[in-house]
Amino acid sequence: xxxxxxxxxxxxxxxxxxxLACMVGCSGTSTAQKQSAIVELCRPSPPxxxxxxxxxxxxxxxxxxxxxxxxxxxxxxxxxxxxxxxVDDSGRDWSDAFVNASAAGMQAYExxxxxxxxEPWASMLLExxxxxxxxxxxxxxxxxxxxxxxxxxxxxxTGTVTACDLSAAMLAIASAKRALPGAAPIDYLQCPAAPLxxxxxxxxxxxxxxxxxxxxDRARAVAEMARVVRTGGRVWAAIWGAIETCPPFAALEAAxxxxxxxxxxxxxxxxxxxxxxxxxxxxxxxxxxxxxxxVEQRRVPVTFEAGVExxxxxxxxxxxxxxxDALDGAQRRALQAAVTDQLSPLVRNGQxxxxxxxxIAIAVK
Ligand SMILES: C[S@@+](CC[C@H](N)C(=O)[O-])C[C@H]1O[C@@H](n2cnc3c(N)ncnc32)[C@H](O)[C@@H]1O
Numbered sequence: 191x192x193x194x195x196x197x198x199x200x201x202x203x204x205x206x207x208x209x210l211a212c213m214v215g216c217s218g219t220s221t222a223q224k225q226s227a228i229v230e231l232c233r234p235s236p237p238x239x240x241x242x243x244x245x246x247x248x249x250x251x252x253x254x255x256x257x258x259x260x261x262x263x264x265x266x267x268x269x270x271x272x273x274x275x276x277v278d279d280s281g282r283d284w285s286d287a288f289v290n291a292s293a294a295g296m297q298a299y300e301x302x303x304x305x306x307x308x309e310p311w312a313s314m315l316l317e318x319x320x321x322x323x324x325x326x327x328x329x330x331x332x333x334x335x336x337x338x339x340x341x342x343x344x345x346x347x348t349g350t351v352t353a354c355d356l357s358a359a360m361l362a363i364a365s366a367k368r369a370l371p372g373a374a375p376i377d378y379l380q381c382p383a384a385p386l387x388x389x390x391x392x393x394x395x396x397x398x399x400x401x402x403x404x405x406x407d408r409a410r411a412v413a414e415m416a417r418v419v420r421t422g423g424r425v426w427a428a429i430w431g432a433i434e435t436c437p438p439f440a441a442l443e444a445a446x447x448x449x450x451x452x453x454x455x456x457x458x459x460x461x462x463x464x465x466x467x468x469x470x471x472x473x474x475x476x477x478x479x480x481x482x483x484x485v486e487q488r489r490v491p492v493t494f495e496a497g498v499e500x501x502x503x504x505x506x507x508x509x510x511x512x513x514x515d516a517l518d519g520a521q522r523r524a525l526q527a528a529v530t531d532q533l534s535p536l537v538r539n540g541q542x543x544x545x546x547x548x549x550i551a552i553a554v555k
Contacts, residue, residue, distance in 0.1 A: 281403050281404035281405065281406070281460065281461045281462075281464050281465075282404075282406055283457045283460070283461060283509040283510070284404050284460075284461030284462065284508070284509030285356070285404040285405070285406065285461075286509075287507075287508065287509045287510075287511060287512070288355075288356065288357040288359075288360065288404070289356050289357050289358075291357055291359040291360070291507070291511075292359060293359050293362060293363070294506070295359065295506050295507050295511055296334070296357065296359040296360050296362075296363055296507060297363065298503050298504060298506035298507040299333070299334065299360075299504070299507035300334050300363050301503070302494075302496075302500045302501070302503050302504040302507070303504055303507065304333075304334055304336055306492055306493055306494050306495070306500075307492055307546065308333075308336045308399065308400070309336060309340075310490055310491075310492070311399060311400075311428055311490060311546075311548065312336045312337045312340050312399060313340060314488070314490065315337065315397065315399065315426055315428060315550070316337070316340050316341055316344055316397075318426075318552075319395060319397070319424060319426050319552075321341055321344040321345060321395055322344070322345070322349075323344070323345060323346040323348055323349060324345060324346070324348040324349045325345045325349050325394040325395055326345075326349060326350045326351075326352075326392065326393045326394050326395075327341045327345055327349070327350070327351050327352070327393060327394065327395040327396070327397065328351075328352045328353075328354070328386075328388060328392075328393040328395070328396045328397070328418060328419075329341060329351065329352070329353040329354070329396075329397045329398070329399075330354060330383050330386065330396060330397070330398040330401055330411070330415065331354075331355055331356075331383060331398055331399070331400075331401025331402075331404070331405075332353035332354060332355045332360070332361075332364060332378070333355060333357070333360045333364070333401075334360055334363040334364045334367070335353055335363075335364035335365075335367060335376065335378070336399060337353075337397050337399045338351050338353035338364070338376050338378075339364075339367065339370060339373070339376065341374075341395075341397065342370060342373035342374040342375070342376050343370055343372065343373045345373075345374050346372060346373065346374060347372065347373070347374060348374075349374045350374055350375075350377070351374045351375075351376045351377070352376075352377045352379060352388060352393075353376050353377070353378050353379070354378070354379040354380070354381050354383075354386060354387070354388070355378075355379075355380065355381075356380065356381065356382050356383070357380075358380060361378050361380055364376075364378055365378045382405075383398075383401065383402075383405045383411040383414065384405065384407055384410040384411045384413070384414045385410075385414055386414045386415075386417075386418055388418050389418070390417050390418060391417075391418065391419070391420045391421065392418055392420070393418055393419050393420065393423060394419075394420060394423045394424075395419070395423060395424055395425070395426070396415045396418060396419045396423070396424075396425045396426070397425075397426050397427070398415070398425075398426070398427040398428075399427070399428045400428055400429065400430060400462065400548075401427075402427050402429050402465060402471075402474075403429050403430070403461065403462060403463075403464050403465035404461060404462075408465070408474055409474060409477065409478070412474045412475055412477075412478040413478045415427075415478070416478040416479055416480060416555055419555050420555070421555055422554065422555065423554070423555050424552065424553065424554050424555075425475070425480065425551075425552070425553050425554075425555070426550070426551070426552050427471070427475075427550070427551045428548045428549070428550050428551075429465050429466070429471055429548060429549050429551070430462050430463050430465075430466065430546065430547070430548050430549075431463070431466050431468075431487060431546075431547035431548060431549055432463060432466040432547075433459045433462075433463035433466075435489075435546070435547035436463065436544075436545075436546040436547060437536060437544045437545070438492065438494065438501055438533065438536060438542055438544050438546075439459075439462070439463070439546075441501075441529070441532035441533045441535075441536065442458070442501060442504075442505065442529060442532070442533075443455050443458050443459050444528075444532045445525060445528035445529040445531070445532045446458050446510065446525070446528075448528050449521065449524045449525040449528050450510075450513065450514075450517075450521075450525065454510050454513050457509055457510055458508060458509065458510050460509075461508075461509045466549070468485040468487060468549040469485075471485050471549050471551050472485045472551065474551075475551050475553045479555070480553035480554060480555055481553070481554050481555070482552075482553060482554045483551065483552075483553045484551070484552045484553070485549050485550065485551050485552075486549070486550045486552070487547060487548070487549050487550070488547065488548055488550055489545050489546070489547045490545060490546055490547075490548075491543075491544070491545045492543075492544055492545060492546050493541055493542070493543050493544075494541060494542040494543075495541050496541075497533075497537060497540045497541050497542050498529060498530050498533050498537065498542065500542070501529065501533060501542060502526060502529050502530075505529075
């Protein structure tokens with residue numbers, strides 16, 4: 191407990207120092223300027239659209255070829271304030287929750303969210319990336335292997351898939367899944383997004399579905415993606431848009447705010463929906479030296495077949511799961527009632543029917 195508090199204090203000091211240094215010494219395009227370059231087209235369906243924002247060059251921050259950097263715990267690094275550094279603690283509660291999660295907590299993620307929510311996005315991404323048989327693919331923050339398993343089918347037995355994540359509970363769920371016929375075997379690795387415990391220039395494709403927003407040093411994580419993908423290889427990342435564009439989760443947030451207060455609600459939204467600015471995402475990839483950086487906003491329908499109960503249970507896999515566990519019986523009933531009430535406009539025939547929006551970053555090294 192004391193260690194955890196100390197760690198948090200050290201992090202805040204690091205964030206403050208980094209922010210101060212950035213204010214003093216960093217120049218470049220502002221987020222507002224970048225935002226104006228981003229054209230976000232959100233149409234109900236089919237999902238599509240494009241935004242092109244800039245071209246970059248591989249920078250000198252890359253690790254020399256064929257070296258594997260020393261492991262650390264993914265904490266904030268001093269390099270974060272270089273050009274366009276993006277250090278942000280808003281995903282830390284969720285990241286910690288994933289890392290310290292019980293098997294039951296991550297099983298709730300698998301049972302409630304993977305099939306209706308994450309799998310459709312994964313299928314779309316692999317289709318668009320045109321992943322080919324024989325390619326080598328790395329999936330960063332793989333969770334229960336949502337993208338990795340689909341990728342393994344696409345690259346086939348002549349390809350390779352490596353899938354990494356910091357959460358042992360997530361990797362246990364992923365690796366317990368049965369092997370798919372005709373698919374590449376998946377090599378699961380427990381490691382942070384920065385540094386990645388994989389060799390330099392080893393992959394044709396790097397994917398990261400709904401992981402980037404949780405990393406404490408996003409710039410360093412994207413620089414790691416640049417290090418490990420081969421020249422000419424491509425990188426794809428998906429990051430949720432604003433929570434208001436993901437109505438089932440905006441409803442959960444409203445219920446949390448009403449019953450548990452602003453601090454809990456802010457921590458709930460701060461994780462998955464804490465990097466909603468497409469311009470900020472584009473800057474991360476440009477500053478890591480990628481070229482042909484595009485950030486596209488997409489909308490995909492979602493149906494939670496078990497309705498309100500499915501979303502209620504999903505809170506066990508959230509960054510505020512321990513706060514919910516600590517509620518007494520009356521508070522818990524109040525929260526459940528508020529969740530039911532807030533979700534009611536989205537319920538049709540017992541199912542919750544809605545949509546979610548993500549920013550999709552696609553870039554080439
Ligand atoms: C919302 S889940 C997405 C999982 C998966 N990509 C999917 O589509 O189902 C976020 C994942 O990020 C992982 N994660 C969070 N912080 C991390 C970090 N610093 N390094 C590596 N993985 C991290 C979590 O353990 C979790 O599996």
